[in-house]
Amino acid sequence: MGSKKIRVLIVDDVAETRENVSKLLLLEDDIQVVGEAGNGEEAISLSRSLQPDVVLMDINMPVMDGITATEKLTMEMPQVGIIIMSVQGEQEYLRKAMMAGAREYLIKPPSGDDLVATIRRVYEVECKRRLSQGLPPDGAKTVREPGRVITVFSTKGGVGKSIFAVNLAVSLQQVSKRRVVLLDLDLQFGDVAMLLDLLPKRSIADLVSEMEHMDKDLVEAHLIEHDSGVRVLPAPLRPEYAEIITGRHIEAIINILKDNYDYIIVDTCQSFQDTILAALDASDLIYMLTTLDVPTIKNIKLGLDVMASLHYGSDRIKLILNRSTAEMGVSVRDLTGSVPYTVACQLPSEGKVVVGSINRGIPFVQSDPKSPISQAIFELAQQINNQFHPGKGEPAKQKTPWFSRSGR
């Protein structure tokens, strides 16, 4: 096992119980409590970010009970060993919990010795199981491709960057079932959180202020989860906080996110400041948003020239024509001149759907999935996923059919 500590997540709705269990584990060198959750739903979302080896799960909890959570966690993260904790006399529940995929159970309150021995046993069995299946010993760190960075950019404001970025993130999450994170780099006036009806307590500014200790866990702690499953790193809560953030910071944050997410969608503002350049540098794909009116076209043309001089190749840059209808009087050729930029997608103007969605804080791909603008974005999301993960469909989950869950 080497010197790796067993990462434990404690799940119980009673804070005192969590504290007591946590205290019992404090003295063990090989065990580390990585987090605490107050209900099943929290347990699932924390497990995704913290990747524990073992989850200590209470049964009766508000919001989502421990049996439902065990069932869901077992499906999604079979490498996590779940130990059910229940009070004397809940035999029927216990049976259900074991059926749902729990590996062991403890009667509350467990003695320190029992608790530690059970955690070690569950962890060892899991290690052996992985070994026997030829899987890497550490479930959380299976080899995976680094995430793809997709930046939504424009040299013009108000062309629809943010609504596009938000809807692209949500649709990509739905289409790919992969891990998607959305980064708001409109550092002064970012509105991604608002478009998703999220009320962030922490932002990228707080993350950057702790830069010396930046690691995966710290970044995760600053993300906020949307009900679609997309995680968001919000823009600073006040415009003046933007000043402390540099291109270096953005580079570091994106690098960490790439280890943990399949798609990193970046919303930007209309500027070539160093934070935006850092994102463009890191991008696998740059979506240049434009509308087809003469002032915007003039502006975008200049923007594309600058990007060419900064050596962003036309292979990485794709155009998105927003609010496009046939009778614009201007063509794409007017825009791109001799450089062969491809148009990835055309989005119709749909005031009612778009503005309704903005006002309600629900992305239109969720509120009006059948509308033409949503369909266009879903199609693009599918193309993106086909490009980066051809023929794979959904991400490969560790194959552990329920009937081979041996070793109890």
Ligand SMILES: Nc1ncnc2c1ncn2[C@@H]1O[C@H](COP(=O)(O)OP(=O)(O)O)[C@@H](O)[C@H]1O
């Ligand atoms: N396809 C569209 N149909 C209707 N309205 C749109 C469309 N795209 C953008 N808008 C309008 O433009 C406004 C600006 O969009 P936004 O995403 O905030 O732009 P940016 O982020 O580029 O500044 C939105 O509030 C919305 O009212």
Ligand SMILES: [Mg+2]
């Ligand atoms: Mg914007």
